[in-house]
Amino acid sequence: MDFLMSGLAACGACVFTNPLEVVKTRMQLQGELQAPGTYQRHYRNVFHAFITIGKVDGLAALQKGLAPALLYQFLMNGIRLGTYGLAEAGGYLHTAEGTHSPARSAAAGAMAGVMGAYLGSPIYMVKTHLQAQAASEIAVGHQYKHQIFPPQSWKLALVAAMMSGIAVVLAMAPFDVACTRLYNQPTDAQGKGLMYRGILDALLQTARTEGIFGMYKGIGASYFRLGPHTILSLFFWDQLRSLYYTDTK
DSSP, X not given: OHHHHHHHHHHHHHHHHHHHHHXXXXXXXXXXXXXXXXXXXXXXXXXXXXXXXXXXXXXXXXXXXXXXXXXXXXXXXHHHHHHXXXXXXXXXXXXXXXXXXXXXXXXXXXXXXXXXXXXXHHHXXXXXHHHHOOOGGGOOSXXXXXOSSOTTOHHHHHHHHHHHHHHHHHHHHHHHHHHHHHHHSOBOTXXXXXSOSSHHHHHHHHHHHHOGGGGGTTHHHHHHHHHHHHHHHHHHHHHHHHHHHHHHO
């Protein structure tokens, strides 16, 4: 469960931080092995890079490499945080007297980090290649011509729908937990709930008593229930639209 929770949490954050990864990658490749002042600066700063990429490559380019980025985050952080969590749960971070050992914690964290980085490195390379791809007028660094799926491919729609399913479950899980508990709570003679006053109260009580992970109880089951529904809905919607526009041309 530690591996799954850690990986899903990292994927949820990645959806929002991936545009910054695209900007970071291009700014780091700009002027590669060239003396300052001898090359054209396409990206003057972070904000200018956002605007330039959006104007020239399109807004969708700010999410380039999202698929490998999600896989990388799930694999690396799932292994890193999951392994550390297992070490903590197994008592390996404490001495024989039961006190916390900073040295053991550091060693466990380092080992987990090395494992995650080693296994995730090939995926990170693919992510970097895709995020560096740009229109010729703002291209920096070597331009690989990777193309995971051809344009309008049903595989692209399927992968996008799978990623959407993860985002939907991460966003909705706390509300789903609160909804389930509100429906299941005991009531008085007037039908008023005895445990929660409403959805906000249910969320706050759960977070205070069970911690943040308490709000994500059953997330695995939620994904296997909601994930296929989201995937198939978006997949069929995309295919039907493609068929419609193809037939009406």
